[in-house]
Structures are given as C-alpha cells and as structure tokens.
Amino acid sequence: MTNLFILQLLNGAQLGVLLFLIAAGLTLVFGIMDVINLAHGVLYMIGAYLIATFAALTGSFWAGLLLMLPAALVVGLVIERLVIRPLYARSHLDQVLATFGLVMIVNEGVKMLWGTSPLSVPMPELLNGSIPLIGPLQYPVYRLAIIAAGLAVAAGLYVVVNHTRIGMLLRAGASNREMVSALGVDIGKLFSLVFALGALLACFAGAIVAPILSVDTGMGESVLILTFVVVVIGGIGSIRGAFLGALLVAVVDTLGRTFGPIVLRSVMEPAAAGQTGRMLAPMLVYILMAVILFARPQGLFGQRTS
Amino acid sequence: MTTRTKLLASTFAVLSTTLPAGAQELPSASDGVLKIGLVYTLSGPAAALGSQARDGFMLAVNQIKEVGGMPTEIIIVDDEQRPDLAADKARELVARDQVDFVVGPIFSNILGAIHKPVTETGTILISTNAGTSSYAGAECNENFFVTSYQNDQNHEVMGAYAEKQGYQNVFLMAPNYQAGKDSLNGFKHSYTGGVAGEVFTELGQLDFSSELAQIAAFQPDALFTFMPGGMGVNLVKQYSQAGLTSIPFLSAFTVDETTLPATQDAALGLMGGANWAPDMDNAANKAFVDGYLAAYDAVPGTYAMQAYDAAQLIDSAVRAVGGDLSDRAALRAALHKAEFDSPRGDFSFGKNNFPIQDFYLVKAEKRDDGKFQTAIVEKIFDDYKDNYADQCPM
Numbered sequence: 222m223t224n225l226f227i228l229q230l231l232n233g234a235q236l237g238v239l240l241f242l243i244a245a246g247l248t249l250v251f252g253i254m255d256v257i258n259l260a261h262g263v264l265y266m267i268g269a270y271l272i273a274t275f276a277a278l279t280g281s282f283w284a285g286l287l288l289m290l291p292a293a294l295v296v297g298l299v300i301e302r303l304v305i306r307p308l309y310a311r312s313h314l315d316q317v318l319a320t321f322g323l324v325m326i327v328n329e330g331v332k333m334l335w336g337t338s339p340l341s342v343p344m345p346e347l348l349n350g351s352i353p354l355i356g357p358l359q360y361p362v363y364r365l366a367i368i369a370a371g372l373a374v375a376a377g378l379y380v381v382v383n384h385t386r387i388g389m390l391l392r393a394g395a396s397n398r399e400m401v402s403a404l405g406v407d408i409g410k411l412f413s414l415v416f417a418l419g420a421l422l423a424c425f426a427g428a429i430v431a432p433i434l435s436v437d438t439g440m441g442e443s444v445l446i447l448t449f450v451v452v453v454i455g456g457i458g459s460i461r462g463a464f465l466g467a468l469l470v471a472v473v474d475t476l477g478r479t480f481g482p483i484v485l486r487s488v489m490e491p492a493a494a495g496q497t498g499r500m501l502a503p504m505l506v507y508i509l510m511a512v513i514l515f516a517r518p519q520g521l522f523g524q525r526t527s
Numbered sequence: 528m529t530t531r532t533k534l535l536a537s538t539f540a541v542l543s544t545t546l547p548a549g550a551q552e553l554p555s556a557s558d559g560v561l562k563i564g565l566v567y568t569l570s571g572p573a574a575a576l577g578s579q580a581r582d583g584f585m586l587a588v589n590q591i592k593e594v595g596g597m598p599t600e601i602i603i604v605d606d607e608q609r610p611d612l613a614a615d616k617a618r619e620l621v622a623r624d625q626v627d628f629v630v631g632p633i634f635s636n637i638l639g640a641i642h643k644p645v646t647e648t649g650t651i652l653i654s655t656n657a658g659t660s661s662y663a664g665a666e667c668n669e670n671f672f673v674t675s676y677q678n679d680q681n682h683e684v685m686g687a688y689a690e691k692q693g694y695q696n697v698f699l700m701a702p703n704y705q706a707g708k709d710s711l712n713g714f715k716h717s718y719t720g721g722v723a724g725e726v727f728t729e730l731g732q733l734d735f736s737s738e739l740a741q742i743a744a745f746q747p748d749a750l751f752t753f754m755p756g757g758m759g760v761n762l763v764k765q766y767s768q769a770g771l772t773s774i775p776f777l778s779a780f781t782v783d784e785t786t787l788p789a790t791q792d793a794a795l796g797l798m799g800g801a802n803w804a805p806d807m808d809n810a811a812n813k814a815f816v817d818g819y820l821a822a823y824d825a826v827p828g829t830y831a832m833q834a835y836d837a838a839q840l841i842d843s844a845v846r847a848v849g850g851d852l853s854d855r856a857a858l859r860a861a862l863h864k865a866e867f868d869s870p871r872g873d874f875s876f877g878k879n880n881f882p883i884q885d886f887y888l889v890k891a892e893k894r895d896d897g898k899f900q901t902a903i904v905e906k907i908f909d910d911y912k913d914n915y916a917d918q919c920p921m
Contacts, residue, residue, distance in 0.1 A: 229740055337574035339789045361769055363768060433765060434761050438572070499703060
C-alpha cells in the first residue's frame with residue numbers, strides 16, 4: 222500500500238508539473254492581459270504536432286525539441302498579432318467566442334495538414350526504460366525526466382519573475398495594468414511577450430508529453446478544463462499560485478482515483494464502494510476548487526480583488 | 528463505370544433536418560444503376576476507423592469494376608459520430624438518393640440510429656462493424672446483414688484464451704460507458720477464474736499512470752482491456768514504458784492496424800482477439816491485403832476487411848439475381864447465401880444474418896517492410912455463432 226502511495230505521488234507530481242507549464246501561460250495571459258484564451262489548449266496540441274514533425278524529419282527527439290522551441294515562439298507571436306490583439310478592448314464573451322472559433326479552425330487545420338490518425342513520437346533512447354523503485358514496482362525514467370524538466374522551468378520562471386526587470390513588469394501588470402501603462406511602459410510589447418512566453422510553455426508541455434501520449438487533435442481540450450481549475454485555485458495572474466495549484470489538483474486527482482475506492486471500502490460494501498468511488502474521483506478536483514473558492518474567492522495567491 | 532463519389536457538405540445536415548422523416552414507400556430500383564450509400568465516421572477522433580472501412584469498401588469496388596455487373600454509384604456520407612445526424616443522412620440516402628444498399632457504420636450507437644430508417648423502407652442495411660446484441664436476437668431483421676461480428680465475440684475470445692491458460696487472477700480495465708461494461712461481461716462469459724481488480728476509466732482518458740500503478744502493485748496473471756482508438760494508443764505506450772510487459776496484455780479493439788502505426792514497437796507481443804489477421808494464407812486475403820497496401824500504403828485492419836467483404840457480398844447477391852433489384856425476397860435470399868471468398872476464410876450467415884466464422888488470438892508483429900500488423904497465434908473458436916441467434920424469430 223505504501224508502495225502504491227509513493228508511485229501515485231510520483232504520478233501526481235508528473236501530471237502536476239505538466240499542468241503547471243500550461244497553467245503558467247494561461248494565468249499570465251488572463252491576469253495581465255485580461256484575455257480569456259480558450260485556445261490555450263490548442264498551443265499544447267501544436268507543440269506536440271511540431272515535435273512529432275521535427276523529430277520525424279531529423280530522426281532525433283532532441284533536435285526536434287530544439288527546432289520546436291523557436292517555431293512555438295513564432296506560432297505564439299502570430300496568434301497574438303492576428304487573433305488576440307484585436308480582442309483586448311472587447312468583452313470577455315467576444316474573447317471566448319473568438320478563441321473558441323480559433324480552437325475549431327486550428328483543430329481542422331491540423332487534420333488537413335497531418336491527417337486524422339494519431340501520430341507518435343519515439344521515446345528518446347537516453348530516457349527509455351524504467352528504474353526499479355521498491356519490490357516489483359518500476360517507474361519510467363521519462364516520467365521522472367518530465368518532473369525534473371517541469372521543476373527546472375518553474376525555478377527559471379521564479380528567477381525571471383522575481384529577480385529581473387521584465388519579471389517586475391509582469392508582476393506589476395498582474396496587479397495593476399493601467400498603472401503600468403500610465404508609467405510609460407509599452408504595454409503592447411509587454412502583452413506580445415507575455416503571450417509568446419505562455420505559448421512557448423504550453424508548446425513545451427505538449428512536446429514533452431508527446432512520447433507518452435498519442436499526438437491527436439483534441440488533446441488540448443482535454444487538459445484545458447483542468448488548467449482553468451488550476452488557474453482559478455492558484456489565483457489569476459500568480460505564477461506561484463499556478464505552481465501550487467497544479468501540484469494540488471494533480472495529486473488530489475491521482476490519489477483520489479486510486480485511494481477513493483479503497484477508503485470507501487472500509488465504510489461500505491465493496492461493490493457500492495467501487496461504484497461510488499468511480500463517481501466521486503473525477504469530481505474531487507471540482508469539490509476542491511469549490512472549497513478553496515469558498516474560503517478564498519480570489520484563489521490561493523490571487524491579487525486582484527475587482 | 529459511373530462511380531461517383533460525393534461527400535456531402537455538413538451544411539446539408541442542417542437542411543436535411545427539415546426533410547420529412549421516414550418516407551414509407553419502397554425506393555425505385557428500376558433505374559439500372561446500383562446505388563450504394565456508405566455511412567461512416569470520417570471526422571473527429573475516430574476518423575481513422577471510418578476511413579479504413581471506406582477505403583476497404585472502395586478497394587473492392589475498384590477491383591470488381593462493375594459491382595453486381597451493373598453501373599455503380601457510391602455515395603459516401605460522414606456521420607461525424609453523431610446519431611441524430613446519422614439518422615438524417617440515412618433518411619436522405621433512402622428517400623432522396625433512393626439507394627439500394629446502405630453500408631456502415633462503425634459505432635453501435637450510430638447503428639441504433641440508422642437501423643429503423645433504413646430497414647423499414649425495405650432497403651438493405653449491411654453493418655461492417657457494429658453488431659449490437661439486440662439486432663442479433665429478438666430484434667433481428669430480414670433487411671439487416673452484418674459482415675463483422677456480434678459485439679461480444681472478440682471479448683469472449685480473450686476470455687476463452689485466459690480460461691485456457693488457466694489464469695486465476697486477471698485485472699480488467701475498460702472505459703466507463705456501455706460498450707466498456709459489455710466488454711468486461713463478454714470476457715467473463717467465457718472466463719471463470721478470479722478477478723484481481725476491475726477498473727472503469729473515464730471515456731477519453733489519455734494518461735493511465737494511476738491505473739498502471741495499481742496493476743504493478745497487484746501483479747495479476749494477465750491484464751484484459753478494451754481501449755479503442757487514441758485511448759488504446761496511449762495505454763499501449765505507457766504499458767511498455769512502465770515495464771509491465773512481463774504481464775500478458777490481452778485486449779479487444781486496442782491493438783489493431785488502426786493503432787499500430789502510432790504505437791509501433793511498444794505494441795509488439797501484445798495480444799488481441801479477432802476474426803481475421805492480415806497474415807492469413809489464402810488467395811482472397813492476398814488479393815485484399817496486397818491491393819490495399821498498393822492503393823493506400825497502409826496495412827488494412829478488420830474495419831477495412833469487413834467493409835471489403837460487404838462490397839463482395841453485394842456483388843455476389845446482385846449477380847445471383849441478375850441485377851433485378853425489385854424482387855427483394857430473392858435479393859435477401861441471395862445475400863443470405865454469402866457466396867463470395869472472404870479474406871478470413873470460412874464465412875456464412877446464421878439465421879439472424881450475423882456471421883458464423885472462426886475467431887483467433889492475434890499478436891502484434893513487425894512486417895518485413897517495416898510496417899506493423901497483427902498476426903494469428905492460434906484459433907480459439909471454430910465456426911462460432913453468437914449467443915443471441917436463438918432468440919431471433921426469423
């Protein structure tokens with residue numbers, strides 16, 4: 222039982238850092254630019270398709286990853302310029318409609334370009350295989366590498382946000398956009414930067430999960446809802462909130478699925494426990510969100526109160 | 528040949544909802560043209576399955592040239608995996624286009640939606656994949672034929688294999704929806720050993736790390752799973768990454784030619800149940816597999832094979848009645864004889880118009896040309912009939 226618990230904690234951490242990479246961009250775009258971007262999940266999907274293409278072209282996962290990063294940045298800048306920029310002055314409903322439209326256009330476009338069958342990205346040789354944990358339990362090296370990569374990005378973001386001039390502007394923008402603009406900062410440039418950074422992180426997340434998951438249209442939508450939960454729990458605009466929120470959501474989700482039925486079995490008969498556990502597990506994350514919002518309506522690290 | 532292929536734009540779907548539903552007259556069949564409507568899922572996450580079936584059918588049409596010895600017109604529609612839309616499009620095919628046959632679909636819920644609109648007008652419906660139990664039993668229909676299987680059968684194959692191996696402790700996993708539950712029940716129909724754990728995952732779940740951790744902790748004799756489409760691709764990849772391949776992986780609709788291009792080496796050695804595999808050694812199968820490879824540069828799966836047989840079935844029956852499509856009773860009798868050479872070998876219809884055929888244990892392997900396919904390991908059932916045929920009043 223302890224073994225299973227450790228294994229599931231690792232799984233939770235892996236899902237957590239992944240959610241963090243996506244949520245970090247979403248929370249910045251939402252918090253600083255005040256844009257609701259439903260197409261953020263699409264960027265995650267594009268990242269996966271880009272690495273699938275580049276890895277196939279170069280024959281190497283690492284070369285694919287290197288080529289994917291500048292391409293992702295370009296994709297982010299283009300989407301910001303063409304779709305997001307005209308939406309700054311519009312209402313949230315307009316933004317939701319426009320970005321939802323973007324989701325459909327990109328999904329269909331991806332199907333035209335890459336076809337409808339799921340693609341696959343080969344596991345890099347260096348990180349293939351699994352290492353023994355305890356007893357018969359093993360853990361894939363690649364998933365450990367994802368945890369490490371996610372933590373490294375989180376540390377990098379921490380330094381940038383808290384100890385650089387750009388980070389200072391980001392923090393200032395998240396707390397009071399008008400004031401930053403009034404102080405003479407080129408808000409348009411800042412917005413482009415924020416969006417491109419968010420796009421880059423989401424594409425990176427898509428790229429590093431590609432060897433584990435199948436690369437498929439619609440993979441973005443499946444993570445988008447969880448990502449919004451993370452952003453809301455962590456507090457809109459807060460990177461730190463996104464990090465803790467992502468880990469919290471992922472660990473609750475992973476542990477709930479496994480241990481929910483086991484815990485319930487001690488208080489009710491097995492068949493009923495299994496049934497109830499299956500129903501409760503997917504709800505746990507949303508219950509968590511409701512409880513946190515009840516206690517702290519602005520989220521764990523939210524700054525804006527308006 | 529006047530084979531005309533048209534894909535209806537989805538805007539037609541909106542228009543079609545205003546058409547009167549269920550025109551009751553028999554479609555006119557005296558125009559000297561054999562009209563066949565294909566209803567498959569050609570967009571969305573499951574598009575790969577419908578595309579294979581369409582390609583398999585069109586391969587047979589192109590090989591036969593004139594199906595049934597008549598000029599042939601094929602109309603292809605996309606059901607978008609939406610039952611309401613599929614029902615409308617099926618009505619269009621029957622009432623407006625006046626097709627003689629409707630062929631398809633992939634999914635059982637789509638079959639449920641188009642079954643009545645098509646069969647009640649006397650038009651022949653040939654399912655090349657979905658084989659719902661109700662239509663095999665009490666609700667069997669003289670205008671409804673199935674070239675695939677009854678839905679439970681592939682799962683029963685795996686149950687019988689697990690039973691034969693003497694497994695005592697099998698871990699069961701399927702998505703939490705009707706077909707997932709049917710799958711596990713089908714498995715248990717022919718397996719009497721113990722169950723180590725039974726997990727229902729969310730439909731569309733892509734990360735199975737939590738479930739794989741449980742399997743690793745339980746160390747069962749084998750895993751049986753039903754994870755169609757993208758879910759299966761992810762499960763297979765993660766299963767091998769988690770180092771679990773020492774536990775036998777038994778599956779249905781999870782390891783096949785639609786998922787193998789994505790899972791590649793990760794699926795090698797994993798097992799499934801099927802009514803056919805591309806490596807079967809007979810002339811009909813060679814013509815089919817080689818033709819498909821040449822035309823589409825991909826290895827066909829059962830979806831393609833079963834649609835290929837539907838075209839052969841239509842061809843054999845229309846030829847038998849000399850192209851006279853107005854005598855429906857004679858046409859149905861000719862269809863029921865199933866006088867064509869199936870790539871799977873033995874094939875005949877039971878009284879419910881569902882196939883009686885052999886079932887095999889298959890295993891994923893790499894071909895000499897670098898592509899992947901399933902290959903036959905052993906025969907599990909000989910001339911196997913479904914469990915519902917006896918309830919059919921026909």
